[in-house]
Amino acid sequence: MTTSHITTEKKWTIFLADDDSMDQEIFSDALAKIDMPVSLRTFDNGIDLLSELETGDGLPNVIFLDLYMPKMDGSDCLIKIRKNPLFDNVPIVLYSTEFDIDRIEELFELGANRYLRKTSSFESLVSSLERTLNSLVRNALSGPALINIVV
Template sequence: MPKKLRILLIEDNLIEIMKMKRTISFLELDHSIQEAKNGVEALKILEDKSNLPDIILLDLNMPKISGIEFLTLLRNDEYLKHIPTIILTTSDNQKDLFECYRLGASGYILKPLKYEDYVNKIKIVLAYWSVNELKVL
């Protein structure tokens, strides 16, 4: 049975945040979304070890700490490195793709232009992680 996910969405674009919330609502999913507008905010959220997310959806192009820098910090933290982190970005740069996977990203998804394509991608990703047996400690 699919579980309710605790999702940490790290995204600085308000329209993208609204689009994610709209998609979750449209798909009638019971997942909770916590937002961070940059990596610094996300690291503060992750300080509370009693309420860690099940997955992180991470944009690459952000102020303060880039997505790649955030992923590096996350993977170097013994307590946080196991959290599945899916890159959700507009960057189709092969260098970014390879670097994210080298750093341990759990997925790399290009944000499509058409909303229905976006909905389909998010539906698939969240369906997979809601049945995955990885347990956050």
């Protein structure tokens, strides 16, 4: 499967917090199909992700958060990230199988920038990730991110 090139000169750092190792692997494989230089760091829960954000060497270009994880779920992690002004410019994409418009609207109000629904199709995931990253690259280059739902 060949995909279009996402125009960015620099390598993007992507953080993914998801407790399901199979979902982490599928996400990584899908990213590999996209013609964009990326580095993926995975975390099994929100606590580990927050620890890395607070003590790590640099910020990611984007964070993907699963909603349902042990120790700290995605919505609690989102709230904690958005309370720290150091992370104001880091886009957060909620990544979940849940598709409840009211819940998604609430997550946007808490500071999510995008919502990406987990799909059962690998090709659909590749396409959705590519559209999401394209949108983030465009918005990073031309102004504030827009809220959208990718399904």
